[in-house]
Amino acid sequence: MPYEDLRHYLRVLEEKGKLFRISREVDKDWELSAVAKLVFRKIPDERRPALLFEKVKGFSTPVVTGVLGASRQVYAIALETELNFEEIFRRWSRAQADPVPPVLVESGPCQEVILRGDEVDLFQLPVPIWTVPHDPAPYFTSPYVIGRDPESGARNVGTYRLQLKGKCKTGIYFGNNLQDLRRIIDKNEKQNRPTPVAVVLGTDPVIGLTSVSKVPFGLDELAVAGGLRGEPVEVVKCKSSDLEVPATAEIVLEGEIPPGIREDEGPFGEYAGYMSRGGPSFVINVKCMTTRRNPIFQAFVSQMPPSESSCIRGFGFGVPIYKKLKYDLGLPITDLHFKTAGGSTAYLVISMKKENEGQPKQAIWGAWAVLPRFAKFTVVVDDDIDVRDSFAVDWAMSFRVQPARDIFIEPNTLSVPLDPSVPIEGPVSDERRALGSKIGIDATKKHDFPPIAFPPREHILEVEKRWREYGLHLIS
Ligand SMILES: Cc1cc2nc3c(=O)[nH]c(=O)nc-3n(C[C@H](O)[C@H](O)[C@H](O)COP(=O)(O)O)c2cc1C
Ligand SMILES: [Mn+2]
Structure with missing residues (x-):
């Protein structure tokens, strides 16, 4: 049974003991990221849950992190699969071989609240600062950015970090010139045309998993997500453009990347555990923001591994x-x-x-x-x-x-x-x-090796059974 939306998935994670609620108020500008980092550092992978920060100081919107990858188990729950490469590989290859295109529906909860033009204020969202004191601003770390190839009409969905730059403005960063949305922007810029985009925050997890994955340019990530779900993703038309977005998304930012504009972006604390350098990059002007009633804000934790x-x-x-x-x-x-x-x-x-x-x-x-x-x-x-x-x-x-x-x-x-x-x-x-x-x-053996000097398996199993009898459970 595919997950209907982020909320449905969070309920399943919670049932499986993989969602931890933090009800104490946290500050999004220093505390939230430090809590997340320490959870990753202190709690081993097998026991590490996703985190729901219920009360973010100054905001009514809660923040959830780690929902796709708090741990290897969480990833497997998101993908509804067994935790081994064989199964995970099979699931991805079947979905790519048999993509299921999205279906357009009339309306969806992602447009329960609609804010246009001057009503848009990105500062109303609890966007965290991740690396204090080096990041210059709060960052959206788990956006699923939807765009369309102006030549083929093919849809693309990709995750590229967004720097919060103003009430209606973000930066967007591409790790290299071959990222699919970057190629779409190039095509539009050559004609001096803006690139319409829709930034989707918080969905059924398989949409996130396809957004961060390389699939061939021209293959619609939402169709791959449909292949993973076994059912099409339902989409609705944006309010200010022809793009379509998952109907059950929590938050959608509709906007445009203007041609020829570059502004400073970064530096940003990166996955290698160091700051990456900043430089000139594109911006998104947000024209319309639609949300569910009482939306949940989702974010990925990156920076120093494990993350x-x-x-x-x-x-x-x-x-x-x-x-x-x-x-x-x-x-x-x-x-x-x-x-x-x-x-x-x-x-x-x-x-x-x-x-x-x-x-x-x-x-x-x-x-x-x-x-x-x-x-x-x-x-x-x-x-x-x-x-x-x-x-x-x-x-x-x-x-x-x-x-x-x-x-x-x-x-x-x-x-x-x-x-x-x-x-x-x-x-x-x-x-x-x-x-x-x-x-x-x-590091394989190149010739016959002597026997391993360790007790035989049956003796080890027997001693493990008797562990408490020796009293050793008290010190281990
Ligand atoms: C947590 C996370 C953050 C990422 N941030 C960026 C980013 O800021 N810029 C970028 O170009 N790619 C980033 N990526 C990688 C892209 O999401 C990935 O290359 C994806 O394939 C891009 O979509 P595309 O292939 O349709 O271009 C990130 C991946 C992850 C898992
Ligand atoms: Mn792509």
Whole structure:
């Protein structure tokens, strides 16, 4: 059963113990982000819930964060799937192969309240400041920005951060010139035309998951969301443009990106755990704001990992590599994991039941071929090593690796986006300046190893059963 809207999904999360309500008043300009960061730091992934801040100082609208990726379990609940790459990969590939186009309906709750022109005041929304004191302004971090290709008419939905700039104005930032909405703006700018956009905040979670995912340019993310849901997304016409938006969205900002205008944007605290640099970027002039009665404001937590962003990226980048290695190359890989400390981009661990000595290197090259900017460190381990257990991976690196034989470095490769260790002079979008290097480590056993010096499994299970009898539960 697909989720009808954000509210329905939040009810399900709460039933499953994955939504935590904070009723104490919090300040959105310093406190909310610090609470979210500490929750990510202190509570392990298996137990970490999404957070509903019920009372934000000075606002009647509550803020919810972590709803797509407070933890790996939360992501799986959002996608209504089992928590493993095989199932997650199947779900995404079926949805892309069989997209279900949205259906237009007459009216929807997202337009229960309509504010036009001067009535619009973005300062009435509880938009948090994320990195104090470095972010210059509050930021919308989970906008699903809808636009339309002026040539093909195809719809696009993507998540690009928005800086709150005025009563009716935001900035918008593109990580590179090939982001789909950026390409749409280019086409309009060449004709000196504005680009109409609709910024959607708070929906059924699969719309968010498609908004942050790369699907081929021209494929409508709302149709992929329909494929994931198994039912079409219902959309309504915007009040000030021809764009269509999910009928049950919490908040919609209708506006335009004017041609030829660039203003300072950023800096912004980014997923690598450092500030990214600011620079000139586009703006959105908001003409109309529609909301549900008593809307809920949704936001993604990014910045220093672990974060919602590192959780989402771990799946977003893991799935295409899993597909390539397992199904296109036929490699016997058993699991993979982008380490959270690497922002789920820089550091990849792959496990495999290798059949020959060439396969670990083939897996490493395969991963780099799929996502050439990512996996700066790539480690391949045998299938007895849990890729999510850092201790086990370090153990394999310590005693299954001979550095001179098993480690290789590739110079002059594309670098991880926003990796501050890459010296960049000049514009960040100049990829030639952003070359870095990569390291591949084959941490599999290359010959017969002695037996592992650890008690047999049946003895371990028996001792675990007797744990309380020894009194050891009191200290562990
Ligand atoms: C939490 C989060 C924040 C993101 N912020 C940005 C951003 O500010 N700018 C950007 O270009 N991409 C950002 N992305 C990545 C895009 O959402 C992603 O590349 C998506 O595919 C863009 O849609 P498009 O492929 O239709 O262009 C972000 C992703 C996540 C998970
Ligand atoms: Mn797209």
